Amino acid sequence: MKNPFRSIRIFSGETLGELKKATWPTWTELRDSTVVVLVAIAIMGVFIAVADFSLANVVNLFTGWAR
Numbered sequence: 001m002k003n004p005f006r007s008i009r010i011f012s013g014e015t016l017g018e019l020k021k022a023t024w025p026t027w028t029e030l031r032d033s034t035v036v037v038l039v040a041i042a043i044m045g046v047f048i049a050v051a052d053f054s055l056a057n058v059v060n061l062f063t064g065w066a067r
Helices: 004-021 027-066
Strands: none
Touching: none
């Protein structure tokens, strides 16, 4: 039977080795990417709010005509 602790140690070592090979963003790149994501979220939120408000009013208009 295999020792589970040996498997965990091998996995951890390989994971750390791969993380050392990765290229990490600089603080400037990280900040700029964060700003882009926040702006995109704000734009998408405004779009969804306007679409929801508009569709709710259209549905209320049609259901008002049906009465």
